[in-house]
Amino acid sequence: MHHSGERGERPAIREKSRGIWRTVTWRELAEEAAALAAAASARGLQRGAHVALLGDNRPRLYAAMCAAQWLGAIVVPLYQDATADEIASSIESAKVTHVFAENQEQVDKLLEILPRCPTVRCIVYDKDRGMRHYKQPELVSYASLLQQGRQLAAEKRDFLQAEAARGTGQDSAFVFFTSGTTGPAKGVVLTHASLIDRARVAAATESLKDTDVAMAYLPPGWIGQNLFSYVQPMVVGYCVCCPESSETMLADMREMGPTYFLATPRVLEALLTQVTMRMEDTGGFNQRLYRAGMAAAHRIDAGKTVSLSDRITAAACSLLIYGPLRDVLGMSNVRVAFTAGDAAAPALVTFFRALGINLKQLYGSTETGFFVAMQRDGQVKPDTVGPVADGVELKFTEQREILVRSPGMFKEYHRDPETTAQARNADGWFHTGDAGYLGDDGHLRIIDRIKYVGALNDGTAHSPKLLENKLKFIPYIKEAVAFGDGRDMVCALIDIDMAAVGRWADKRSISYTGHADLASQDEVYELIAEGIAKVNADLAQEPALAKSQIHRFVILHGELSPDDGVLTRTGKLRRGVIAERYRALVDAMYGGAKEVRIDVEAGHADIKVRDAEIIGHRQIRSAA
Incomplete structure (x- = not known):
C-alpha cells in the first residue's frame, strides 16, 4: 500500500x-x-x-x-x-x-x-x-x-x-522448510520484523534504489x-522480473538487464562451463587474449602491483571479450551480484570478478534471516564471506562452530520447541553447524559443515567441501563427492557435466548412446584424470593440503539429482544418503578394485575405478 x-x-x-x-x-x-x-x-x-x-x-x-x-x-x-x-x-x-x-x-x-x-x-x-x-x-x-x-x-x-x-512486526510471516542437508527438513518460522530488518541492512549496505531490477528465477521455497x-x-520498491522458463533465462536476462543479481554456486558453475566451452570454440588469438586477460584481471582484482602491459591486456580483453561475454550472460547492467546458499570456490568468485562482474559472497542461513556476513565493495577477498553484517554478533566454540545472534533470528522451529531449544540457547545464540573463524582482517572464513570436518588417518585435516569446489571448477565436472575422514587417503565420486563432456566427445568423434555409455568411455576417464591431476598439483603447493590429494576416483553412470534424494532441492549434497547409496563404489575405491558391478534399473552396470596422478614436491619443482 x-x-x-x-x-x-x-x-x-x-x-x-x-x-x-x-x-x-x-x-x-x-x-x-x-x-x-x-x-x-x-x-x-x-x-x-x-x-x-x-x-x-x-x-x-x-x-x-x-x-x-x-x-x-x-x-x-x-x-x-x-x-x-x-x-x-x-x-x-x-x-x-x-x-x-x-x-x-x-x-x-x-x-x-x-x-x-x-x-x-x-x-x-x-x-x-x-x-x-x-x-x-x-x-x-x-x-x-x-x-x-x-x-x-x-x-x-x-x-x-x-x-x-x-x-505487528512480531507476527509470523513465513515458514521456510530447510533443505534437509544433514537430516529431516525443519519448518523455520520468521517474523515480519526480522526479515524487514535484514532486508534494510542489505539495502543500505548496497545502496539499493527503486530503480534497481532483480531476477526471480531460483526456487521460491528458498529464503534467498x-x-x-x-x-x-x-522495503526498497525495486522491480522484479520473472523469466518465461529456465530454458529462456539468459535471453530474458539480456532483455531485462538486471542490476541486482543473486546466484547459487551451482548456477555460477553452470555459467562457468558455458563460458569455458564458448572460449574453447573460439581458438586462436581470442583464446590467447582471453587467457592472458584472465591472468591479468586476477592480479588486478587481488590488489597486486601490476605492470602497464597487464592493464593494457585487461582493458583490451574487457573490450573485445569480457563485454560480449557479459552481454551473453545478461549481466551487462549488473551493479551488485551475490552468491549464497552454499560455499563457493574462491576460484569461482575470482573468475566472475575477472569478467568485470561485481560478484560478492554472503553468508547466512534460513534461521538467521540470511544476511549474517557479506562482502563489501573494495574489500572482496575470494576466500572469505566478508565482515559481519550490521547488527550481527558472532562467537565461536572450541570446535570453531559459528554461533550467531542477530535481529534477523528465527522465531522457532514450527511446533518443535525441543529442537528450537537445542539450536538456540537462552541467551539467543544460534548454533549454525558451520565451522569457521574470523581472520585478523575481520573477515569471516567458512571451513565446512562442522559435521563433515574430519581428518585422514595420518592426522591431516579433511574438509570435503574445499576439495569438491576445486574439482567442480573443472568445466567437465558437474558435481563431486570427496571421502577421506577416518581413511588413509582421499577418493572421489565424479558426476560429469553431460553437455560439456558430450560436446567434447562429439568434437573427437567419440560415439556414445547416453549418459552411462559416455561416462564409461576410457577417453572420458582420461579427460577427468587430467583435470584431477591439475587439482592435485594445486593442492600439492599448499603444505596443509598436500596430503589431501585425490588418489582414486569413479565416474558415476548417472546424474546426481534431487529427485533421487541425493541432493537437496537447492542442489546441496546429502552426504549420508550418497555414502549409503554408493557404498559399493566407495568400498571398491578403497579396496583397490579396478572395476565394480552395481545394480541399476536395467539390470547391472560395470563401473571402472581409476587411480589419479599424485603430485610430489619434486614434480612441482620440475614443472616450475
Missing part, C-alpha cells in the same frame, strides 16, 4: 509469457492483493492460518503472498519441483488450509496427497490449461477468486483496513529468493 501511494505507476513485477513481457505496477499489485485478500477471507482464510505456494516465480503467486499476509496468515513457500510426498510432509506439518498452485502439474500433486492432508480446504490454481474437467470442490481458479474479490472490494474495505492495522524478490522489493 505504501509503494502504491509513493510509486504507483512504477513497475513492481514483470513476467515474460509467450515471448511478451507483461508489467504489473505497484498500484495494480496493491489492488490485486486487496481483491484476493477479500475473496480469501470469504473462503475461510483467517489470521494465523498457513497458506502454501506451489509453483515457479510468477506475479500471481507474489500477489497471493501479499494477500495472505494482509490477513495475518503465514506463508509457506514450497519447492516447485518437489515430489508429492515431499509436499505432503510440509503441508501436514504446517497444517496448511489454503494453497495457491501454478498449474495442472502442481494441482495433480496436491490432489494425490489430499487424503493425507485433511486441513486443506481450498486450492487456487493459476493456469487453467488441462483443468477443464477437474470438478473437485476444493478447486477454484485464480481468475474466479480475483473476480469474486473485486465484487467484494467495497463491502470488505473497512475489514481489510482493520486487518492490516492488526498486524524470497528475500531478493519479495522482502527487499517491499
